Amino acid sequence: MDEEGAVLGVDVGGTQIKWVLWSPGAGVLGHGELRTPRSGPPAVLAAVAELIGDGKAGAAGVAVPGHLTDDLRAVRLLPNLPGPWEGLPFAAELESRTGVRVRLVNDARAFALAELTLGAARGRQDVLFVTMGTGIGGALALGGRVLRAGGDRVGELGHMICRPGGPACGCGSRGCLEAVAGGSALVTAVRAGGGRARTPEEVVREAGRSGGLERSVLETAGSALALVLGNVVAYSGVSAVVVGGGVAPAFAFMRPAVEAELAARVRLVGRVDLRLAELGSGAGALGAALAATTRAPHPTNGEI
Ligand SMILES: [Zn+2]
Known part of the structure; x- marks a missing residue:
């Protein structure tokens, strides 16, 4: 067969x-x-x-x-x-x-199962996975296993609120991380500022060409991501974070804020390994x- x-x-x-x-x-x-x-x-x-x-x-x-x-x-x-x-x-x-x-x-x-078994988190036990795309998804592995539970929401950090009363999210709430830092939100923010990017990839490309507006949008999103990641790392006890997804190149502009947030919490969370996914799309x-x-x-x- x-x-x-x-x-x-x-x-x-x-x-x-x-x-x-x-x-x-x-x-x-x-x-x-x-x-x-x-x-x-x-x-x-x-x-x-x-x-x-x-x-x-x-x-x-x-x-x-x-x-x-x-x-x-x-x-x-x-x-x-x-x-x-x-x-x-x-x-x-x-x-x-x-x-x-x-x-x-x-x-x-x-995505998490693949990166945990064959990719950036091989051999790790306690890892938070973040997928950056149109929205923001995630998964949590503890003790070397990707967790799931009723409702199939374990690890959905995209719907943690980082801006109370902020932009409306597709989930029905307001100010979710996804509504602030997801790919669609990045494009919306750039266009609201007068930029012309039509896709998250264009936002990242313009930021790389020293586009001040695009860079500032990504840095603002990075501070929201840092807040959520700092909280989740403190709460879950993970020692590594793996970032992937089609919009993961945006993370380069968000990384300084995330590193600063994790450094500020080092007494509690220890050294947290921030890695990009290895297995691609x-x-x-x-x-x-x-x-x-x-x-x-x-x-x-x-x-x-
Ligand atoms: Zn939401």
Whole structure:
């Protein structure tokens, strides 16, 4: 059936679906990507089922940009893809179409699992993971395991409030870190200041060209990130922070504020290792593959 126990990891993103065929013994056997259909869940389901159903993998892990139900079989909240995703039995649908066992995983938790197992946090036990993209996601590993619990929100530091009464967030609250320092928020802030950046990448590029406005927006966002990271590090006891995601280059402009905040708390938190992720944009798909290799088909709360 499968190549050396190969598993397929699929990362369903807002714009692209990335996949990797991976085996514990041979590593990456293949990878690729396609555009995410925007017409709704049936088209996304069909595209993912086609990837899984080609017969190369004995199991599949699928990362989604949202929160899963407690049994990890369905989507509970998935705001960044068009269509009615809530309650959709994604795993069962894929299994019935392909005959392959499917594990669902949140995309930030998949990123964390990959970086913890094969990337920047290899060999570490207690690590906070931050994903910088359109929004800000995260995950927490303690004792060498990426944690999860009911509600699938462990590690979601993007919704910690850093500016009480601040900008409205997609979650319904105000002043969340994501609403201040997420990729969309960076673009909004630059445009409000008269800048012309249309994407977070352009904000970072302009800041690198000594764009004063863009640099100041990133530094302001950095102070918000520093506040949240300082709190989370103090609270969780992690000794390392790994930053990744498509907008991670923005972290270069935020790092001084984060380092200053952690230095101010050194008596409590000790020396905290700040690292950039190592596995690139394929980390989510790789983490989904790793999740699919977990023995228990539907793990209970505690870890992914
Ligand atoms: Zn929020």
